[in-house]
Amino acid sequence: MSQRGASELGAILLTVAYDGAPYCGFAMQESGTTVAGTLLEAARAMDPSVSAVRGVSRTDAGVHARGQLVAFDPSREIPPRGWTLGLSSHLPASIAIRSAGVVERGFDPRRHALGKRYRYDLLLDRCRDPFVDRTAWRIGDPLDLDLARAEAASLLGTHDFRAFRSSADERTNTQRTLTSVTVERDGADGRLVRVEVQGTAFLHNMVRIIVGTLVDVARGRLGAGACERALASGLRADLGVTAPPHGLCLMSVRLDTEPSLPWPPAGA
Secondary structure, three states, X not given: OEXXXXXXXXXXXXXXXXXXXXXXXXXXXXXXXXHHHHHHHHHHHHOOOOOOOEEOOOXXXXXXXXXXXXXXXXXXXXXXXXXXXXXXXXXXXXXXXXXXXXXXXXXXXXXXXXXXXXXXXXXXXXXXXXXXXXXXXXXXOOOOHHHHHHHHXXXXXXXXXXXXXXXXXXXXXXEEEEEEEEEEEOOOOOOEEEEEEEEOXXXXXHHHXXXXXXXXXXXXXXXXXXXXXXXXXXXXXXXXXXXXXXXXXXXXXXXXXXOXXXXXXXXX
Protein backbone atom coordinates (compact mmCIF):
# COMPACT_ATOMS: atom_id res chain seq x y z
CA MET A 1 0.00 0.00 0.00
CA SER A 2 1.20 3.51 -0.76
CA GLN A 3 0.02 7.09 -0.95
CA ARG A 4 0.33 9.35 -3.95
CA GLY A 5 -1.42 12.33 -5.56
CA ALA A 6 -5.19 11.89 -5.46
CA SER A 7 -5.51 12.90 -9.12
CA GLU A 8 -3.50 9.82 -10.09
CA LEU A 9 -5.94 7.42 -8.42
CA GLY A 10 -9.33 6.29 -9.56
CA ALA A 11 -12.39 5.88 -7.38
CA ILE A 12 -13.44 2.66 -5.67
CA LEU A 13 -16.84 1.19 -6.51
CA LEU A 14 -18.30 -1.18 -3.93
CA THR A 15 -21.18 -3.61 -4.13
CA VAL A 16 -22.74 -3.55 -0.67
CA ALA A 17 -25.33 -5.78 1.00
CA TYR A 18 -27.05 -4.81 4.24
CA ASP A 19 -29.83 -5.55 6.64
CA GLY A 20 -31.63 -2.21 6.80
CA ALA A 21 -33.37 -2.81 10.14
CA PRO A 22 -30.76 -1.08 12.35
CA TYR A 23 -30.46 2.00 10.13
CA CYS A 24 -32.31 5.24 9.48
CA GLY A 25 -31.85 4.67 5.76
CA PHE A 26 -28.85 4.80 3.45
CA ALA A 27 -28.26 8.55 3.14
CA MET A 28 -26.31 10.58 5.69
CA GLN A 29 -28.45 12.41 8.26
CA GLU A 30 -27.75 14.93 11.01
CA SER A 31 -28.92 12.42 13.61
CA GLY A 32 -29.39 8.66 13.55
CA THR A 33 -27.23 5.82 12.30
CA THR A 34 -27.19 5.40 8.51
CA VAL A 35 -25.62 2.94 6.10
CA ALA A 36 -23.67 5.71 4.35
CA GLY A 37 -22.36 7.05 7.65
CA THR A 38 -21.24 3.61 8.77
CA LEU A 39 -19.49 2.97 5.44
CA LEU A 40 -17.80 6.37 5.61
CA GLU A 41 -16.43 5.63 9.08
CA ALA A 42 -15.04 2.31 7.85
CA ALA A 43 -13.43 3.95 4.79
CA ARG A 44 -11.87 6.66 6.94
CA ALA A 45 -10.42 4.02 9.25
CA MET A 46 -8.36 2.89 6.25
CA ASP A 47 -7.92 6.26 4.53
CA PRO A 48 -8.72 9.40 6.60
CA SER A 49 -8.85 11.52 3.42
CA VAL A 50 -12.15 9.97 2.25
CA SER A 51 -14.70 12.79 2.52
CA ALA A 52 -17.92 11.17 1.28
CA VAL A 53 -19.51 8.04 -0.13
CA ARG A 54 -21.89 8.16 -3.10
CA GLY A 55 -24.68 5.59 -3.25
CA VAL A 56 -26.80 4.65 -6.25
CA SER A 57 -30.03 4.47 -4.21
CA ARG A 58 -31.21 6.35 -1.12
CA THR A 59 -32.98 3.38 0.45
CA ASP A 60 -35.36 4.29 3.28
CA ALA A 61 -35.15 3.30 6.93
CA GLY A 62 -35.65 -0.46 7.25
CA VAL A 63 -35.14 -1.22 3.54
CA HIS A 64 -32.52 -3.86 2.74
CA ALA A 65 -30.03 -4.24 -0.12
CA ARG A 66 -28.10 -7.00 -1.81
CA GLY A 67 -26.73 -4.85 -4.64
CA GLN A 68 -26.31 -1.27 -3.42
CA LEU A 69 -23.47 0.44 -5.31
CA VAL A 70 -21.27 2.91 -3.45
CA ALA A 71 -18.30 4.92 -4.75
CA PHE A 72 -15.67 7.03 -2.99
CA ASP A 73 -12.37 8.73 -3.82
CA PRO A 74 -9.34 7.48 -1.86
CA SER A 75 -5.85 8.90 -1.62
CA ARG A 76 -4.23 5.61 -0.57
CA GLU A 77 -3.28 3.13 -3.26
CA ILE A 78 -5.08 0.05 -1.98
CA PRO A 79 -6.21 -2.63 -4.46
CA PRO A 80 -9.88 -3.74 -4.62
CA ARG A 81 -9.07 -6.92 -2.68
CA GLY A 82 -7.63 -4.82 0.12
CA TRP A 83 -10.69 -2.57 0.24
CA THR A 84 -13.09 -5.52 0.23
CA LEU A 85 -11.36 -7.33 3.09
CA GLY A 86 -10.20 -4.24 4.96
CA LEU A 87 -13.56 -2.48 5.05
CA SER A 88 -15.22 -5.70 6.15
CA SER A 89 -13.07 -5.73 9.28
CA HIS A 90 -14.37 -2.27 10.22
CA LEU A 91 -18.07 -2.93 9.54
CA PRO A 92 -20.84 -4.44 11.70
CA ALA A 93 -22.37 -7.78 10.81
CA SER A 94 -25.38 -6.00 9.27
CA ILE A 95 -23.28 -4.55 6.39
CA ALA A 96 -21.14 -6.61 4.01
CA ILE A 97 -18.83 -5.60 1.16
CA ARG A 98 -19.56 -8.08 -1.61
CA SER A 99 -17.05 -6.76 -4.15
CA ALA A 100 -14.89 -3.80 -5.10
CA GLY A 101 -13.50 -2.42 -8.33
CA VAL A 102 -11.90 0.69 -9.81
CA VAL A 103 -13.79 3.41 -11.72
CA GLU A 104 -12.94 6.96 -12.77
CA ARG A 105 -12.38 9.48 -10.00
CA GLY A 106 -15.54 11.33 -9.01
CA PHE A 107 -17.71 8.48 -10.32
CA ASP A 108 -21.32 8.88 -9.14
CA PRO A 109 -23.28 5.62 -9.52
CA ARG A 110 -26.61 7.46 -9.71
CA ARG A 111 -25.54 9.18 -12.94
CA HIS A 112 -24.52 5.89 -14.55
CA ALA A 113 -27.49 3.72 -13.57
CA LEU A 114 -29.45 2.23 -16.49
CA GLY A 115 -31.90 0.22 -14.41
CA LYS A 116 -32.68 -1.16 -10.96
CA ARG A 117 -34.25 -4.37 -9.73
CA TYR A 118 -36.17 -4.50 -6.46
CA ARG A 119 -37.75 -7.48 -4.73
CA TYR A 120 -40.50 -7.33 -2.16
CA ASP A 121 -41.20 -10.40 -0.02
CA LEU A 122 -44.64 -11.30 1.30
CA LEU A 123 -45.21 -13.99 3.92
CA LEU A 124 -48.66 -15.57 3.68
CA ASP A 125 -49.08 -16.86 7.21
CA ARG A 126 -51.52 -16.11 10.03
CA CYS A 127 -48.80 -16.74 12.62
CA ARG A 128 -45.49 -15.00 13.19
CA ASP A 129 -42.31 -16.62 11.93
CA PRO A 130 -39.17 -15.25 13.63
CA PHE A 131 -36.97 -16.48 10.79
CA VAL A 132 -38.86 -14.57 8.09
CA ASP A 133 -40.72 -11.71 9.78
CA ARG A 134 -37.66 -9.44 9.69
CA THR A 135 -37.52 -9.36 5.89
CA ALA A 136 -41.10 -10.03 4.73
CA TRP A 137 -44.50 -8.39 5.18
CA ARG A 138 -46.72 -10.98 6.83
CA ILE A 139 -50.25 -11.10 5.38
CA GLY A 140 -52.88 -13.08 7.27
CA ASP A 141 -55.55 -12.76 4.57
CA PRO A 142 -55.72 -15.08 1.53
CA LEU A 143 -54.44 -13.45 -1.66
CA ASP A 144 -55.69 -14.00 -5.20
CA LEU A 145 -52.34 -13.96 -6.97
CA ASP A 146 -53.95 -14.04 -10.42
CA LEU A 147 -55.63 -10.72 -9.61
CA ALA A 148 -52.30 -9.34 -8.45
CA ARG A 149 -50.58 -10.47 -11.65
CA ALA A 150 -53.28 -8.90 -13.84
CA GLU A 151 -52.93 -5.66 -11.88
CA ALA A 152 -49.15 -5.73 -12.25
CA ALA A 153 -49.36 -6.17 -16.02
CA SER A 154 -51.00 -2.76 -16.39
CA LEU A 155 -47.87 -1.09 -15.02
CA LEU A 156 -45.50 -2.27 -17.74
CA GLY A 157 -44.13 0.33 -20.12
CA THR A 158 -43.65 4.07 -19.83
CA HIS A 159 -46.24 6.00 -17.81
CA ASP A 160 -46.66 9.05 -15.63
CA PHE A 161 -46.34 7.51 -12.16
CA ARG A 162 -47.08 10.68 -10.19
CA ALA A 163 -49.74 8.84 -8.16
CA PHE A 164 -47.18 6.20 -7.12
CA ARG A 165 -45.00 8.35 -4.86
CA SER A 166 -44.91 9.76 -1.36
CA SER A 167 -45.95 13.33 -0.62
CA ALA A 168 -42.29 14.12 0.13
CA ASP A 169 -41.32 13.51 -3.50
CA GLU A 170 -41.54 16.87 -5.24
CA ARG A 171 -39.87 16.00 -8.53
CA THR A 172 -41.60 17.50 -11.55
CA ASN A 173 -40.63 14.71 -13.97
CA THR A 174 -42.67 11.69 -12.86
CA GLN A 175 -42.51 9.65 -16.06
CA ARG A 176 -40.88 6.28 -15.48
CA THR A 177 -40.47 3.01 -17.41
CA LEU A 178 -41.08 -0.39 -15.85
CA THR A 179 -39.70 -3.33 -17.82
CA SER A 180 -40.91 -6.16 -15.57
CA VAL A 181 -43.32 -6.68 -12.66
CA THR A 182 -43.71 -10.29 -11.54
CA VAL A 183 -45.62 -11.97 -8.70
CA GLU A 184 -44.44 -15.52 -7.98
CA ARG A 185 -44.51 -18.02 -5.12
CA ASP A 186 -41.15 -19.15 -3.81
CA GLY A 187 -40.33 -22.66 -5.02
CA ALA A 188 -38.93 -23.79 -1.67
CA ASP A 189 -41.46 -22.16 0.66
CA GLY A 190 -44.99 -21.75 -0.69
CA ARG A 191 -45.83 -19.23 2.02
CA LEU A 192 -43.45 -16.71 0.44
CA VAL A 193 -44.52 -14.57 -2.50
CA ARG A 194 -41.85 -12.58 -4.33
CA VAL A 195 -42.84 -9.38 -6.12
CA GLU A 196 -40.02 -8.25 -8.40
CA VAL A 197 -40.06 -4.84 -10.07
CA GLN A 198 -37.52 -3.73 -12.66
CA GLY A 199 -37.31 -0.32 -14.23
CA THR A 200 -35.08 2.49 -15.39
CA ALA A 201 -35.68 4.65 -12.30
CA PHE A 202 -38.13 5.01 -9.42
CA LEU A 203 -39.95 7.66 -7.43
CA HIS A 204 -39.89 7.78 -3.63
CA ASN A 205 -41.88 4.84 -2.20
CA MET A 206 -42.93 3.82 -5.72
CA VAL A 207 -42.22 0.09 -5.30
CA ARG A 208 -43.82 -0.02 -1.85
CA ILE A 209 -46.98 1.68 -3.16
CA ILE A 210 -47.11 -0.75 -6.10
CA VAL A 211 -46.82 -3.73 -3.75
CA GLY A 212 -49.36 -2.35 -1.29
CA THR A 213 -51.82 -1.83 -4.13
CA LEU A 214 -51.29 -5.34 -5.54
CA VAL A 215 -51.90 -6.76 -2.06
CA ASP A 216 -55.04 -4.70 -1.49
CA VAL A 217 -56.48 -5.80 -4.84
CA ALA A 218 -55.49 -9.43 -4.20
CA ARG A 219 -57.20 -9.51 -0.79
CA GLY A 220 -60.34 -7.74 -2.00
CA ARG A 221 -59.91 -4.40 -0.27
CA LEU A 222 -59.52 -2.51 -3.55
CA GLY A 223 -61.30 -2.99 -6.85
CA ALA A 224 -59.43 -4.48 -9.79
CA GLY A 225 -58.04 -1.90 -12.20
CA ALA A 226 -56.78 0.40 -9.43
CA CYS A 227 -53.39 0.88 -11.10
CA GLU A 228 -54.94 1.87 -14.43
CA ARG A 229 -57.26 4.31 -12.66
CA ALA A 230 -54.36 5.90 -10.80
CA LEU A 231 -52.22 6.18 -13.94
CA ALA A 232 -55.09 8.05 -15.57
CA SER A 233 -56.03 10.24 -12.61
CA GLY A 234 -52.63 10.84 -11.04
CA LEU A 235 -54.27 10.51 -7.61
CA ARG A 236 -52.61 8.67 -4.75
CA ALA A 237 -56.09 8.07 -3.29
CA ASP A 238 -56.88 5.62 -6.12
CA LEU A 239 -54.19 3.25 -4.87
CA GLY A 240 -53.73 0.95 -1.89
CA VAL A 241 -51.58 1.14 1.21
CA THR A 242 -47.85 1.74 1.21
CA ALA A 243 -46.23 -1.60 2.01
CA PRO A 244 -43.94 -1.50 5.06
CA PRO A 245 -40.23 -0.99 4.37
CA HIS A 246 -38.84 -4.20 5.86
CA GLY A 247 -40.07 -6.40 2.98
CA LEU A 248 -38.21 -4.40 0.32
CA CYS A 249 -34.72 -5.17 -0.97
CA LEU A 250 -32.61 -3.49 -3.66
CA MET A 251 -31.38 -6.56 -5.53
CA SER A 252 -29.19 -5.18 -8.30
CA VAL A 253 -28.35 -2.12 -10.38
CA ARG A 254 -27.27 -2.11 -14.02
CA LEU A 255 -24.66 0.50 -14.91
CA ASP A 256 -23.47 1.86 -18.24
CA THR A 257 -19.90 0.93 -17.32
CA GLU A 258 -18.04 -1.89 -15.60
CA PRO A 259 -15.34 -1.39 -12.94
CA SER A 260 -11.83 -2.57 -13.68
CA LEU A 261 -9.84 -4.98 -11.49
CA PRO A 262 -12.96 -6.35 -9.73
CA TRP A 263 -12.41 -8.48 -6.64
CA PRO A 264 -13.55 -11.15 -6.17
CA PRO A 265 -13.34 -11.82 -9.93
CA ALA A 266 -16.58 -12.85 -11.65
CA GLY A 267 -17.23 -16.54 -11.15
CA ALA A 268 -14.60 -16.88 -8.42
